[in-house]
Amino acid sequence: MSAGLALARAGEAAQPRLVVSLHSDTVRLSDLFSGLEPGQDCTIGPAPAAGQRIVVAQAQLVAIAVQFSVDWQPGFRPASVVVERKGRQVPREQLLPVIQAALVGLGAPADSEVALGAFVAPMVPAEFTGLPDVEQLTYDQSDGKFGAQLAFSTAGSEPVRIRITGVAQEMVQVPVLSHPMGAASIIEPQDLQTIRVRRSLVSDRLVLVASDAVGMALRHQMTGGSLIPHDALTRPLLVSRGMPVLLRLQSDGLTLTMQGQAIDGGALDDRIHILNGTSRAVLVAQVTGAGQARVDPGAAPAMLAATQAGLPPASSLPSLHGLSSQGPLASGPGGLDQ
Known part of the structure; x- marks a missing residue:
């Protein structure tokens, strides 16, 4: 050759x-x-x-x-x-919606968060582009635990099968503080944000509706992102002990005003004791606003001394800084000198 x-x-x-x-x-x-x-x-x-x-x-x-x-x-x-x-790994994020949809079919809440147990991303052929089939799914409604077998099928190949377990937790939306706030801070709408949390973490002791927190004051400092317990809130004080208070009495179209000094602190609509700076009498008035209170026109004049009302004697009360020497202020004849 x-x-x-x-x-x-x-x-x-x-x-x-x-x-x-x-x-x-x-x-x-x-x-x-x-x-x-x-x-x-x-x-x-x-x-x-x-x-x-x-x-x-x-x-x-x-x-x-x-x-x-x-x-x-x-x-x-x-x-x-x-x-x-050639192959590719299927990440957890691509599997969760498939599992969640299958769990809803077995009675799991639609707004559930699916958490997988020990998970290793499965390796499937590179040409696999669809969604896996869910096989042999089990779900316990009492605790949310589930188990499932996923099958990844491609033409000309045997399916790749993996077994996964996890838990499906029902989620709810609740308001939380959007930033740290100090004690006595009054919560405004912009101080709140809504997050999703597991229902198992929520109880009646927590604020579940933002409107229940707006306008309330914090009893103590709280960090941003904190769930808000009801007992952490109080109505904001509009009058604090020792502060000057503008008293009003309205009757028959006549409005009388004068300055007093708060013996008690109070929130809106609270009834507190106020010292009349002129007569040194103790009045009971209803808080109507910041530093303001109203005396009921039908109430009998409260001429009792502070000690008779079971309150500290006048000598132990804070000074009125000269208000008692100024006399009453009135928008009509006479003043409010009970």
């Missing part, structure tokens, strides 16, 4: 490939060799798992060539074929 004919036949003979990417569960003879004769191709073994590869070394290639009558003889350079099955 001439050298030219030998080279021509060598060019026509089968040759091992270098790197092969598979899209099925099996390895065929044509995946390892090019230039096969018609009808010679066949399945010779299983493919590597998704995301893995195998290396078919020269000795194994020779054995395969002999077994399947492949016209190939190794040359001077060692030959090998890398066979890989």
Whole structure:
């Protein structure tokens, strides 16, 4: 045989490939060799798992060539074929909606947060683009625990199956502080934000509606993001002990005003004791605003001394800073001197 004919036949003979990417569960003879004769191709073994590869070394290639009558003889350079099955990992975030939808079908709350137990992202063939099928799903409504088998199916391959467990927690929206606030701070709408929390963390002792907190004062300092207990709130004081108070009495179209000094602190509509700076009598008045109170027109004049009213004597009360010497202020004849 001439050298030219030998080279021509060598060019026509089968040759091992270098790197092969598979899209099925099996390895065929044509995946390892090019230039096969018609009808010679066949399945010779299983493919590597998704995301893995195998290396078919020269000795194994020779054995395969002999077994399947492949016209190939190794040359001077060692030959090998890398066979890989490309894969990708499916993250947790892509699985949660599928699981949640299936759980709702078994009676789980629609607004549930699904938490998975020990989880390793499954490796599936790279060509998988759909959603997994949920198989063998179990769900316990009493504690929210579930178990499921997911199947990732691609054409020409056996499904990749994984087993997962977890818990589905019903969620609710509740108001929390949007930033730190100090004691006695009054909560405004902008001080609140809404977050989703597990229903198991919520009880009647917590504020569940923002309107129940707006306008209330904090009893103590709280951090941002804090759930708000009802007992952490109080009505804001509009009058504090010792502060000047503008007293009003309205009767028959006549409004009388004067300055007094608060013996008690009080919120809106609270009835507190106020010292009349002129007569040193103790009045009972209803708080109507910041530093303001109203005396009931039908009430009998309260001319009792502070000690008779069961309150500290006048000598122990804070000074009125000269208000008692100014006399009453009135918008009509006379003043309020009870």
